[in-house]
Amino acid sequence: MDLKDQLKNLFPDHKEEKEISNDDLQDQIWMQEDPIICKYEKRKGKPITILEGYTGADEDFKKLAKDLKTRLSVGGSFKNDSIIIQGDYRNQIMDILKEKGFKVKRVGG
Template sequence: MDLKDQLKNLFPEHEVPEEPQEEQSDIWLQDEPLECRFEKRKGKVNTIITGYTGATEDFKILAKDIKTTLGVGGSFKNDTIIIQGDYRDRIMDILKEKGFKVKRVGG
């Protein structure tokens, strides 16, 4: 007997509300691949993602999702996502899981 069954026995009149379904973000997928490259800016290592042709808001959502998944800092400027650190392989895996085509540029 699990906890839900025990609660039903104690409170038979209580109705359990259904849990809301998590909404999938409908990010527009494109035909051309995103470019994922490695750069050093002011002596710091960065991963730059460019080439998204969809809505800016969708790209911002994608940037936030990548940053929270990796647990790193970064920013969104001039239609590019800048992630602090060299995370090209992990970012490419994340983007491929979301259905994007990704091209590794440089090294």
């Protein structure tokens, strides 16, 4: 008897949650025709990457922000309808978004 069977015996009413993969996340996020703007700035002397121009729901954009931060292993936030990623990750972010099917436009160098 393995651990799953033991847990089912202890908690018969518990339902298992399905893990969300990147493909499932892509199916849940609304895709748009207009490109997402990916730009680079320095704030207080530190580099940041900003993503703007998403026209879907805020929840979808937050999911996308969380996925980007997880895949790049960096910090960041979602503020004022834009994703702010700590560091200059324009190339990697553009590759990830193109892989997901988004159109991306690079601004600022």
